[in-house]
Amino acid sequence: MDKRQTDVLNVDNYVENLEQHPSIQLAASRLKEDQVVAFPTETVYGLGGNALSDKAIEKIFRAKGRPTDNPLIVHIADQKDLDNYVKVIPNTVEKLMDAFWPGPLTIVLEHNGKIAPKVTANLSTVAIRMPDHPIALALIKAANLPLAAPSANTSGRPSPTKAEHVIEDLNGRIYTIINGGSTGVGVESTVVDCTGEKPMILRPGGITKEQIQSVVGEVLMDPALHKITEAPKSPGMKYTHYAPAAPLVLVDGDEEFFRKTIEKAQSEGMKVGLLITEEMERNFSVEKQVVIGTRSDLNSVAKNLYDALRAFEKHEVDVIYAEVFAETEIGTAIMNRLNKASGGSMILQHK
Ligand code: AMP
Ligand code: MG
Numbered sequence: 207m208d209k210r211q212t213d214v215l216n217v218d219n220y221v222e223n224l225e226q227h228p229s230i231q232l233a234a235s236r237l238k239e240d241q242v243v244a245f246p247t248e249t250v251y252g253l254g255g256n257a258l259s260d261k262a263i264e265k266i267f268r269a270k271g272r273p274t275d276n277p278l279i280v281h282i283a284d285q286k287d288l289d290n291y292v293k294v295i296p297n298t299v300e301k302l303m304d305a306f307w308p309g310p311l312t313i314v315l316e317h318n319g320k321i322a323p324k325v326t327a328n329l330s331t332v333a334i335r336m337p338d339h340p341i342a343l344a345l346i347k348a349a350n351l352p353l354a355a356p357s358a359n360t361s362g363r364p365s366p367t368k369a370e371h372v373i374e375d376l377n378g379r380i381y382t383i384i385n386g387g388s389t390g391v392g393v394e395s396t397v398v399d400c401t402g403e404k405p406m407i408l409r410p411g412g413i414t415k416e417q418i419q420s421v422v423g424e425v426l427m428d429p430a431l432h433k434i435t436e437a438p439k440s441p442g443m444k445y446t447h448y449a450p451a452a453p454l455v456l457v458d459g460d461e462e463f464f465r466k467t468i469e470k471a472q473s474e475g476m477k478v479g480l481l482i483t484e485e486m487e488r489n490f491s492v493e494k495q496v497v498i499g500t501r502s503d504l505n506s507v508a509k510n511l512y513d514a515l516r517a518f519e520k521h522e523v524d525v526i527y528a529e530v531f532a533e534t535e536i537g538t539a540i541m542n543r544l545n546k547a548s549g550g551s552m553i554l555q556h557k
Pocket of ligand 2: 356357365
């Protein structure tokens, strides 16, 4: 890696004619030269590269340290562009696009061979979405390219919801970051496989199962999502993802149970951190407490989740206890990310 500085280009989301903005034009010209560019979407910051060029895609995997068998999502700026990259567009997909694009819904279909093989990790399918963010759309249009863009974090870390998070992880590893402020949804897109008879959710996200069902009827969930973890499980046994600086353990119980769990850890000499909602934020005596939002609006929890996971510094606490949420609506995506961040580690109150 050479020592070139990372350019942080500040762009106001609300200016007119964003496509012509000098920073968007500069970033677009770099994309055309197969460089990578971090940019905001409505979900999280993405690390974009030309989806037609394996050379650009290699740079994305390298900057993130991402395993090359994990395929990327392709971002387009117009519903009509889907047709350029897939074999057939089923009727259900037309309905899904009309209902949810632009927005946090990624559609998996058989590709027609135009997208670079490294994007799809040599699968026969490709994942595509149209983001609902003025900067993302302007950048795609200015570059006139489909952009493959995974989250702009180091692999394994919480996804970035602010340009500062991207800088934290990728400064000096990429040359261009567009800073458009905080992202809105906060968790990644819902990935729905539309190659079968019925749509199947592979990853819960910003568009809920309930919303999808209201448009296309029955929706399946990938059975792999239902490997419910039993409590308690030792941390680190499984994969980790979105990992904070200390082991994360989910605590499923009432306030009294939370208190006992905290006291037990402290009696063993552990410094305790809490990831907690406004409703639960009261008089726990712990080393550090981070509020992730309010139960009365779980969208606030989704929006703040990754920032909250990043808020704990190394060695600041020995364990982080987090609340759990009902797995309906946006709660499904929140729990999916919390389960991954904790590696399945959960303490359950026997009721
Ligand atoms: P990220 O870019 O980090 O948000 O992750 C992209 C997600 O989309 C991962 O969970 C991938 O496994 C998934 N994905 C991308 N392409 C495909 C595909 N062709 N088939 C199934 N899942 C995909
Ligand atoms: Mg990611």
